[in-house]
Amino acid sequence: MNVPTMADMIAQEKQPEVLFWVGAAGSYDERAKKISRAFVKILHQANVDFAVLGTEESSTGDTAKRAGNEFLFQMQAMMNIEVLNGYNVKKIVTCDPHSFNTLKNEYPSLGGNYEVFHHTQFIQNLISEGRLKINDTTLKGKKITFHDPCYLGRANDVYESPRNLIRRLGVNLKEMKRNKSSALCCGAGGAQMFKDAEKGTKEINVLRTEDALETNPDIIATGCPYCNTMMTDGIKFIEKEAEVLVKDIAELIAEANHL
Amino acid sequence: MQYLPNIFFALALLIGLGFFAMNIRKLYRNIKFGKDIFRKDKRSERLKNMMMIAIGQSKMVKRPLSGFLHIIVYLGFIIINIEVLEIIIDGLFGTHRVFKGYLGNGFYGFLIGTFEILAALVFVAIVIFWFRRNISNIKRFFSKEMKGWPKTDANNILYFEMILMSLFVVMNATDIPFQQAGIGNPISQFFVPFFDGFSSDLIHIIERSAWWSHILGILFFLNYLFYSKHLHILLAFPNTYFANLELKGKFNNLESVTKEVKIMMGQDADPYATPPEGAEETVPEKFGASDVADLNWVQLLNAYTCTECGRCTSACPANLTGKELSPRKIMMDTRDRIEEVGRNLDANKGVFIDDGKQLLNDYISPEELWACTSCNACVEECPVNIDPLSIITDMRRYLVMEESAAPQELNMMMTNIENNGAPWQFNQQDRLNWVNEE
Numbered sequence: 001m002n003v004p005t006m007a008d009m010i011a012q013e014k015q016p017e018v019l020f021w022v023g024a025a026g027s028y029d030e031r032a033k034k035i036s037r038a039f040v041k042i043l044h045q046a047n048v049d050f051a052v053l054g055t056e057e058s059s060t061g062d063t064a065k066r067a068g069n070e071f072l073f074q075m076q077a078m079m080n081i082e083v084l085n086g087y088n089v090k091k092i093v094t095c096d097p098h099s100f101n102t103l104k105n106e107y108p109s110l111g112g113n114y115e116v117f118h119h120t121q122f123i124q125n126l127i128s129e130g131r132l133k134i135n136d137t138t139l140k141g142k143k144i145t146f147h148d149p150c151y152l153g154r155a156n157d158v159y160e161s162p163r164n165l166i167r168r169l170g171v172n173l174k175e176m177k178r179n180k181s182s183a184l185c186c187g188a189g190g191a192q193m194f195k196d197a198e199k200g201t202k203e204i205n206v207l208r209t210e211d212a213l214e215t216n217p218d219i220i221a222t223g224c225p226y227c228n229t230m231m232t233d234g235i236k237f238i239e240k241e242a243e244v245l246v247k248d249i250a251e252l253i254a255e256a257n258h259l
Numbered sequence: 260m261q262y263l264p265n266i267f268f269a270l271a272l273l274i275g276l277g278f279f280a281m282n283i284r285k286l287y288r289n290i291k292f293g294k295d296i297f298r299k300d301k302r303s304e305r306l307k308n309m310m311m312i313a314i315g316q317s318k319m320v321k322r323p324l325s326g327f328l329h330i331i332v333y334l335g336f337i338i339i340n341i342e343v344l345e346i347i348i349d350g351l352f353g354t355h356r357v358f359k360g361y362l363g364n365g366f367y368g369f370l371i372g373t374f375e376i377l378a379a380l381v382f383v384a385i386v387i388f389w390f391r392r393n394i395s396n397i398k399r400f401f402s403k404e405m406k407g408w409p410k411t412d413a414n415n416i417l418y419f420e421m422i423l424m425s426l427f428v429v430m431n432a433t434d435i436p437f438q439q440a441g442i443g444n445p446i447s448q449f450f451v452p453f454f455d456g457f458s459s460d461l462i463h464i465i466e467r468s469a470w471w472s473h474i475l476g477i478l479f480f481l482n483y484l485f486y487s488k489h490l491h492i493l494l495a496f497p498n499t500y501f502a503n504l505e506l507k508g509k510f511n512n513l514e515s516v517t518k519e520v521k522i523m524m525g526q527d528a529d530p531y532a533t534p535p536e537g538a539e540e541t542v543p544e545k546f547g548a549s550d551v552a553d554l555n556w557v558q559l560l561n562a563y564t565c566t567e568c569g570r571c572t573s574a575c576p577a578n579l580t581g582k583e584l585s586p587r588k589i590m591m592d593t594r595d596r597i598e599e600v601g602r603n604l605d606a607n608k609g610v611f612i613d614d615g616k617q618l619l620n621d622y623i624s625p626e627e628l629w630a631c632t633s634c635n636a637c638v639e640e641c642p643v644n645i646d647p648l649s650i651i652t653d654m655r656r657y658l659v660m661e662e663s664a665a666p667q668e669l670n671m672m673m674t675n676i677e678n679n680g681a682p683w684q685f686n687q688q689d690r691l692n693w694v695n696e697e
Contacts, residue, residue: 003694024681026693033693040694054691058680066633067669068547068655070513072676074520077512105509110517150634155508181639182321185576190633194682195668198630201581208576 003040005054006087016051018122019089021103023096024059025225031232032225035095038254039119045259046132050093056083060102067191074110077102081112091115093122095250097151097224098189104156118152120161120223120249127168136170138256144171145215147208147231148183149224162223165249169256174215184208186222186230193226209234213244220246261353268350268474275478282485288609289601290563293556298501305500308644313499318642322570325391328384332420335381336492339374339427346474356437368442375431375446378424385424389417399569402578404588409567412487419480426473433466435459491566495643498564501557502644507635510652515544516660547656550617551597554650561645562593571637571647577630584630586637586647592622593650619654628654629666 009016020043025032043050061076084092092114094100104116117125126132146166152158159180166173178184187197187204197203209231212220220235222228225248232246247255298305311317316333320326345358359367392400392413399405405413431437431447438444438451454462484490491498548554571586572578578585596618603611619625628651637647658664665673672682679687 001694001697003691005691022690022693024683027690028681028683028685028693033696036693037697052691055688057690058687059676059682061676063682064673064676065510066652066655067665067673068652068657068659069665069673070516070546070656071520071660072673074512074516075524076676076680078520078524101508105506106512109512150632150636151508154635154639156506182574182636184574184579185632185634185636187576187632190631191669191672192632194672195629195666197580198577198582198584198626200577200630204576204580204632207580 001037001040002044004051005056006051006089007054007056009051010087014049015088017049018091018093018117019084019087020050020052021060021092021094021096021099022052022057023094023099023225025229026095027057029225029229031228032095035225035228035248035250038248038259039095039250041254041259042123042126042132042250042257045257046126048126048131053083053087058083060099062098062102063191063194065102065106066189073106077107077110077112081107081110084112084114089114091117093117093119095119095223095225095248097149097155098226101151101155118156118158118161118223120152120165121158123250123253124161124164127165133257134165134168134253135256135258136168138169138258139252140170142169142171142218143174143216144169144219144221144252145174145176145212145217146179146221147176147186147212147227148180149222149227150183150185150189152223153183154181162221162249165253166221169252171219174217176211176215178211184211186224186227188226188230193229203234203237205230205234206237209238213238213240217244219252220244221249221252222246223249265351265353271475271478272347272350275475275481279481279485282482285601285605286485286490286563288604289597290556290559292552292597292600292604292611293554293559294552296555296557298557301504304504305502308502308504309496309500312642312644313495316642318644321640321642328387331377331380331384332388335377335384335424338377339381341370342374342427343474343477346470350474356434364440364442368440368444371431371443372445375428375444378427379446382421382424385417385420389414389421392417399573399587402569402572402585402587404585404591405567405569409488409591412489413567415483416487416489419476419483423473423476423480426469426476430466430469430473433462433469435462435466488565488567491564491643494560494564498560499644501560503557503646503649507638510649513546513656515546545657546660547658548650548653549619549657549661551593551600552611553657554593554618554653558646558650558653559593559597561647561650562590562597564643565590565594565645566643567591568642570640570642571645574636574640576632576634576636582627582630583624584627586651589623589627589647589650590645593618596622619657623654625658625664628658631655 022036026036058080059076060080061073064076065073092103097118100116100118103114144166146162148159184207185204186208220231222231228246228248235241235244235246316330319329348357349355391397428447428450431444432450433454438448545553551559567587569587575584575586600611603614631651633648635648675682675684679685
């Protein structure tokens, strides 16, 4: 798979159209790596001239910031900004709503000003520019429900881009009772992904998976690697992994287009 | 002697409003006890928010039943208060239904008739609210933090409103000339038969008693606000005006940290610079919040504005799954603590004397703070734009940066970010391996 780095690009005196910010999950997490690869396939199909930072990429600091470690966050931010500005990056796309939120909203006041897109927004633009078509026959008739990632939805008011893409797949989109601005969190945000939950009566991801299962779906679609993990674990906990799949929208599009 | 009622009325009005003004000053002082934050920009956007959210109730109606009932009570409250103006003039000058002469029988009747219908609707809405709060199975009214005073307080307000509305109708029903005119009494006419057989003197005494109780009740209620959760009827307006206008995902970057990080990273700083005169004596700024003095005034205004409806808590993923965290409790605790600090200021001539307590631990436990997923559901739900998440974040910042008291797993996560740029323990040199792993 051809994934050029910014360093490669600069060596060839080229400036890519967009930087793909892979994020820690997209780089290291077994499940999320598949999302990164699916998205790259879509970028290739649409002939997008992109690059990644590769080993020069480092945590955006989102999790550190939500955990309360503003020092670590700002250190990470300034380090990343130095690298990004060094490469004269103007446009960034990422599959991770947490990176999306941090790069877009919290980097500017520290000197990092970029046009930042969530991959669902970016893909939607590719379609409206006529650079990509989604095959609406492969997944036709599948029942899909969409789980809104908090850091895409409530945090940044992006509700329609993922839904527009899902509708283009020719599938049957059914909303959960808690959706869009009233969607329930998957339980991973605010650094919860990296710790056990406090004492309670239930795991949040199980509650959210139950929300999803009420729509009787074939597929639970998400747009966030952490949500993906939480919903996948929820499905396993409820022992529905034989019937229900958890997929990122990028994976669904790659599958529909036989990539 | 004939002026005695007027004098008594003027005195009651003066005491009622004076006491209210005194409490408003304390309220203002307590809110200003918080740190400064700039919220005077984007006036038109702020005004629009206030018009839509506080005046227009746009977020209330997201839950249609309670939203609709609330609009009835809200409109009733505002419109019926026009009648209070007449009562005040009558009381001060010894007139009776002074507006009638100016407005003419027809229009006056229309006005009072409207008030009566609203009063009846408000009464019905309040009774439904009472059932919802006491008999229904709506969880948010029966949470832990709603036991004791908060519940009594909520019911007190409902009883008060029921009594005020009843007094208004009784006052009209026992006003013999008003009933004889027969205009503007669509509701009170049905209560006239209750007073059949009473002497006209007795009916007059009842009318006067209802009239006096009504206005004294309103003055009492006005002053009860300061001690109850009901301040939202005043503070919802400034609260929505001064609320955060940024996207909910955008957390503030602490400037005090930026300075230090820039020095550490050798940016914009002269490492050989000598500190300015007197710098050694200044205490370095505290990171995050452990008490109300570390919060900003908008966060304290939020706490005073909260009417404990619990919509935040009913949407909180942590609370829904049985964790200790309740965003409503965060706001109630913040209010309780700033009130305690306010009493401390009262007792010590405006200077806060350390009482060995703080918001953290004495009110809000780390367990509550660490259960938050920062999902913004509470912020989204609040009908008056209160932001419990900002307080949670500031308190986490204190726990981590001042106390190094994060849960062990989070410390590991942060160490990993420091060492290898990812929350997991992977080698940074392997960051691009995903490309060739298919």
